[in-house]
Amino acid sequence: MLAMIFRASRAVSLLVAVLAVAMCTQAQAVEFKTITIKVGYGPGGGYDQTSRVIARHFGRFLPGNPDVVVQNVPGGGSLKLTKMVLGSEPADGTVIASISEAMSYAPVLDPQNANFDPLALQWIGSLVNEPAYCMTARSTGIDTMDKFLQSDFLIGATGKSSVTYIFAALVKNGLKAKFKIVTGFEGTADIELAMQRGEIAGMCGVSSYNISGNRDTLNLIGTFGSGPVDGQKPLERFTARIQDPKLQEAAALIETALHFHHPLVVPPDTPKETVEALRKGYMDMVRDPAFLADIGKLSEMAVNATSGEDISRLVSRQLQVDPGVFETARDLVK
Amino acid sequence: MDLILTAIVEMAQPFRMLMLVTGVFAGLIVGVVPGIGGLFAMALLIPMTYNMDAYAAFALLLGMGSVNTTSDTIPAILFGVPGSVGAAATVLDGHAMAKKGEAARAFGASYSASMIGGVFGALVLAAAIPVMRPLVLYLKTPDFFAICAFGLSIVAMLAGSQPLKGLAAAMFGMLASFVGIDKIAGIDRWTFGEIYLWDGLPVALVFLGLFGLPELASLLLRGSIQGNAERPTYAGMWQGIMDTVREWPLVLRCSTIGSLLGAVPGVGIAVLDWIAYGYAARRPGSGPKFGEGNVRGVIAPESANNAKEGGSLIPTIAFGVPGSASMSILLGAFVVHGLVPGPDMLGKNAALTMSMVFSIAVANIVGAVTCLVLTRPLARVAQVSAAILVPLVVTFIVVGAYQTNMSAFDFALVIGVGAIGMAMKELNWPRSAFSLGFVLGPSLENYFFLAYQISGWSWLAQPLVLLLLGLAVVGVIRQTRSWIKARKAGGPLPPALPDIIAGTAVTLLALAALVTAVTEFPFEAAIFPVITAGLLAVFSLVTTAQTMVRWRRRVPHEPELQPSAEAPGEWTPATEPTMKGNLAIIGLCLALSVLILLVGHLAATFVFVAGSIVLLGVKSWRKPLIIAAVTTVFVYSVFDMLASQPWPTPWLGHVNKMF
Numbered sequence: 001m002l003a004m005i006f007r008a009s010r011a012v013s014l015l016v017a018v019l020a021v022a023m024c025t026q027a028q029a030v031e032f033k034t035i036t037i038k039v040g041y042g043p044g045g046g047y048d049q050t051s052r053v054i055a056r057h058f059g060r061f062l063p064g065n066p067d068v069v070v071q072n073v074p075g076g077g078s079l080k081l082t083k084m085v086l087g088s089e090p091a092d093g094t095v096i097a098s099i100s101e102a103m104s105y106a107p108v109l110d111p112q113n114a115n116f117d118p119l120a121l122q123w124i125g126s127l128v129n130e131p132a133y134c135m136t137a138r139s140t141g142i143d144t145m146d147k148f149l150q151s152d153f154l155i156g157a158t159g160k161s162s163v164t165y166i167f168a169a170l171v172k173n174g175l176k177a178k179f180k181i182v183t184g185f186e187g188t189a190d191i192e193l194a195m196q197r198g199e200i201a202g203m204c205g206v207s208s209y210n211i212s213g214n215r216d217t218l219n220l221i222g223t224f225g226s227g228p229v230d231g232q233k234p235l236e237r238f239t240a241r242i243q244d245p246k247l248q249e250a251a252a253l254i255e256t257a258l259h260f261h262h263p264l265v266v267p268p269d270t271p272k273e274t275v276e277a278l279r280k281g282y283m284d285m286v287r288d289p290a291f292l293a294d295i296g297k298l299s300e301m302a303v304n305a306t307s308g309e310d311i312s313r314l315v316s317r318q319l320q321v322d323p324g325v326f327e328t329a330r331d332l333v334k
Numbered sequence: 335m336d337l338i339l340t341a342i343v344e345m346a347q348p349f350r351m352l353m354l355v356t357g358v359f360a361g362l363i364v365g366v367v368p369g370i371g372g373l374f375a376m377a378l379l380i381p382m383t384y385n386m387d388a389y390a391a392f393a394l395l396l397g398m399g400s401v402n403t404t405s406d407t408i409p410a411i412l413f414g415v416p417g418s419v420g421a422a423a424t425v426l427d428g429h430a431m432a433k434k435g436e437a438a439r440a441f442g443a444s445y446s447a448s449m450i451g452g453v454f455g456a457l458v459l460a461a462a463i464p465v466m467r468p469l470v471l472y473l474k475t476p477d478f479f480a481i482c483a484f485g486l487s488i489v490a491m492l493a494g495s496q497p498l499k500g501l502a503a504a505m506f507g508m509l510a511s512f513v514g515i516d517k518i519a520g521i522d523r524w525t526f527g528e529i530y531l532w533d534g535l536p537v538a539l540v541f542l543g544l545f546g547l548p549e550l551a552s553l554l555l556r557g558s559i560q561g562n563a564e565r566p567t568y569a570g571m572w573q574g575i576m577d578t579v580r581e582w583p584l585v586l587r588c589s590t591i592g593s594l595l596g597a598v599p600g601v602g603i604a605v606l607d608w609i610a611y612g613y614a615a616r617r618p619g620s621g622p623k624f625g626e627g628n629v630r631g632v633i634a635p636e637s638a639n640n641a642k643e644g645g646s647l648i649p650t651i652a653f654g655v656p657g658s659a660s661m662s663i664l665l666g667a668f669v670v671h672g673l674v675p676g677p678d679m680l681g682k683n684a685a686l687t688m689s690m691v692f693s694i695a696v697a698n699i700v701g702a703v704t705c706l707v708l709t710r711p712l713a714r715v716a717q718v719s720a721a722i723l724v725p726l727v728v729t730f731i732v733v734g735a736y737q738t739n740m741s742a743f744d745f746a747l748v749i750g751v752g753a754i755g756m757a758m759k760e761l762n763w764p765r766s767a768f769s770l771g772f773v774l775g776p777s778l779e780n781y782f783f784l785a786y787q788i789s790g791w792s793w794l795a796q797p798l799v800l801l802l803l804g805l806a807v808v809g810v811i812r813q814t815r816s817w818i819k820a821r822k823a824g825g826p827l828p829p830a831l832p833d834i835i836a837g838t839a840v841t842l843l844a845l846a847a848l849v850t851a852v853t854e855f856p857f858e859a860a861i862f863p864v865i866t867a868g869l870l871a872v873f874s875l876v877t878t879a880q881t882m883v884r885w886r887r888r889v890p891h892e893p894e895l896q897p898s899a900e901a902p903g904e905w906t907p908a909t910e911p912t913m914k915g916n917l918a919i920i921g922l923c924l925a926l927s928v929l930i931l932l933v934g935h936l937a938a939t940f941v942f943v944a945g946s947i948v949l950l951g952v953k954s955w956r957k958p959l960i961i962a963a964v965t966t967v968f969v970y971s972v973f974d975m976l977a978s979q980p981w982p983t984p985w986l987g988h989v990n991k992m993f
Contacts, residue, residue, distance in 0.1 A: 034980065036980045042659075042662075048377070048666070049380075049666045049669070049670075052377075052380065056384075069979060069980055071740075071979060071980060072377070073739075074533055075515075075529065075532040075533045076515055076532050076533075079532075080529045080532050080533075083529060084529070154787075154788060159517060159520055160519070160520040161520055180787075182784065182787040182788055183517070183518060183783075183787070184517045184518050184780050184783050184784050184787070185784070186599065186600070186780075187662075189653070189654045189655045189656070189665075190599065190655055192653075192654075192655075193470070193649075193653050193655045194475065194788075196471060196653070197471050197474055197475075199474060199475060199788050199789075200788065294384060297384070297669070297670045297671070297672065
C-alpha cells in the first residue's frame, strides 16, 4: 500500500515536473543568466559595500541562480547612473542599478533634471528605512534643539545635492536657523574629523551608521523622518517645529526618501514578470539569515527593507503633490 | 615590545602568511598591467575576505596594495608606459636608461629603492602609533591647502629648459583637471553635455595616454627598446642596487616625503612621486641630466611611492579618514571585520595595527625580491623586436583604457591625450609639469574653498601655512633667478613653426576657457578656472612670441636639430622622423579600438596582435599567431577572470541577435 502511494506520488511529481517544464518553455518564464549590479558611486562607500554583499546572495533567490557581479559607475551622486538607467541600459533584467534615494525627487529639486521621470524607474526594493539626524561635537556645548537653531556656528556638508547638504539646508531655511553650511568635504568621515579638529561644529543628514563608533563624543540634536530609532531616548523631529503648512508639506516630501535608503532599480521597459521575479527574490533575500549575517558585518544599522511596490507607491505619492509644493521644496533646500 | 611580538606570533600562522604572499603576487600582477590599478583590485578582493579572520584579511589586502608600486615600474622602464599612476615620474629617467641598455640597472635601483621606501613607510606607521591622533588633529584644513600649494611650486623644478612652457604646461594640466562637476557650486564645467565627463577626466587614462603612447612611437622607430646599445648584463642589476645604497640620503628623504604626504588626504601617489622627482632634480649629482637616464630620477619617486602605503594608513587607522583612494576601500574591510577606526585601533586592537606594519614591511621585501629574480628575463625584453612589442603594449594600453568605463569615450580620450602628449614631447612642453598641475588642481581648489568658508582669510596667518607658502615662494624665486642667469646660454630648441602653431592653439584654448568660465560659471566655480586660464593664456602667448622672434631671426644654418648632451629637462631634440612613428601608433590604437567595439576585446586582441605583428614586418605567420593566442589568453585571465567584470556586447553581437 505504502509502496503504491509512494509510486503514485512519484508519478504525480514527475508529471508535475514535466508539465512545469512544458509550461516554462511555453510562457518563457523568467530565468536569469548573469546580472550586473551597477553602483552609482565609487568603490568603498556604503552603496558599493551593500551592493557587493547583495551580489553575493541575490543569485540564490532568483530563477536560474544567476551570477551577480558589481560594477562602479560613479558620477554626480548617482545621477549619472540614474540617467543611464532611464536612457541606455538594457531593460531585460541583466542590469540592476544601486542609486541614491534622493534620485526620487531629483527632478523636483533641480529644474535642470526636469526631463527625467523617477516614476518611470522600476523600484526593486530597498534595504534600510530609518531616520536621519543632525549632530554636533560634544565640545561645542550645543546640545539642545533651541541652541542648535539659535547659535552661530558651522555645519559641514559634502556636495550640494548630497543628503548632508539637503537636510542642513532644510533646517536652516525651514526654521530660520543661524548656522552656516560649509560645503566641499570629501565624505562624512572628513566632516567628522573636521568636527574633532574643532573647525566645524556638526553635520546633518547622517544615519546611525555615522554615529555608531563614537556616540559619547556627540550630541544628537533631532531627527528627520518617522522611522524607528533603536535603543535611544526619542528625539524631537525638526519638521514638527515648522508652522507653515506649505513648508511642512514640502519638508515631508523631502523626508519621504528616508523610507528607502539604498534602493535598487531597473530600467523603465523591463518586462513585468522580470520585475516581479526580482522584487520577490529581493524580499526573500532580506529575510535570509546568511544575508543578514553578512550585511550585519557592514554596520550597526539593522536591515529594514521596503518592497519595490511600496517604494513605487511612496514615490508616486511624493510626486502627486501640488506643483507649488515642489517650488517650496526647491527653495527649502537651496 | 610585547605588541611587536604578539603581532609577529599572530602573523606567523601559515594561512595568514599564505594570504600575505597571495596578496603580494596579485599586487605585482595588478601593478604590471596598465589600466587596472590597486584601487580596483582592492574592491575585488574585499568580498573574498569576509570569511577570513582580520589578520589574514589585512595581510591579503595590504600585501596587494603595498607592492603594485613596486611592479608598476616594469612597463614604465621597459616601454615608458606607467603601470599605475604612481610610476609616471619613473618613466622619464627609467625608460631613458632602458634605451641606453641600462634596463637591468634601472630595475635594480628601482626595486631596492621601493623596498627601502616601503619598509620605511611601515616603520613610520609603527612609530606614529602613539602620536597618531594628536598628529592628524594638528593639521587643519588650511595646512592641507598650503601643502598642495607647496607641491605645485615643485613645477618650477620640472619646468625644463624653457621655463615658461613648463609653467604653461602646469596651468594646462590644472585647467584639464577642472573638467567635470565642481564640488562647490555643483555645476558642470566644460562637460559639453556628456555624462562621461561629469567625474572629470580619469587620471589613469590621462597618464596612460600622456606617457605611454609617445614613447611607443620612438620605440617603433628604434626597432627595439635599447636600439643598438650594448647587451644588458646581470651585473647592471647589482650596479643599480649599489646606486640606491650610495644614494641613501636621497632614499631616506624621499621615503619621508612619501610617507608624510601619503598621510595627507587628497595627495596621492600621483602627486608625491612628482614631488620626490622634483626634489631630486634640484641636485642632479653626477651622471646624465635629469630626463636622460639619471638613476636618481628613478630612485626618488620609487622610494616615495612605496613609502606612501604606511603613511596613508595613519589617518585611516586613527580616524577612519582615508589617506588615499585605496584606503577608502580598505575602510570597508575594517567595517566587515567589526573594527572601528579610532582609539581602539591604537589600544585594544593595537596588535592588529602592528600586524599591518608587519604586512607592509614583509610585502615590500617579498615583492622586491620577486621582481629582482625576474630582472634577467625582463631586461632581455629590451632586445625584442619592436614589431612584436609595440602591438602587445598597444593592446594592454587600449584594453586597459576601455575597462575604465567600458565606453567608446575611453578610446577617444586615451588616443586624444596621447596625441597631445606626443606634441608636448616633441615641442618641449614638459609632461611632468602638466601631470603635477592635473593631479593637484582639484585638491588646491577644494581645500582653498573649505579654508575660506571655515575661517575667511585669517588662516593665512597660521604658522605652518606661512612656513609652507614661504618655502614655495623662496623655491620659485630661486629657480627664477637661475632661469634668468641661464637665459643667454642658448642650447637646442624644438623646430619653430610647429611650436608657434601649438603655442597659438593653446593660447586660443585658454582664451576660450576664460570666456566660457567668466560668462557661464557662477563666481565660486569660476574663480580657479579663470585664474588658471588667464595664466595659461599669458604664458603660452609669451612663449609663442619668443619663438616667433627666434623664427624671424633664424640663421641659415639651423643649430636646432643637432642633438646635444647639454639639453636640460626631459626634452631631447628629435633625431628620427617622429611624425611617422606617432601617426603609426595612433593608427594602431584606432584600429584596435574599432576592432574591440566590433567584435569584443578577446577576438579583437587576437586579430590585432597577429595582424599588426605581420604588418610591422615579421614575415612568417606562425610566430604572430602563437603570440596572439598567448596574449589573448593572458588578457582573458587578467581582465575576465582575475578582474571578473561584465563587458559590453560588441556591435557584431547585436547584429547576430537580430537574426
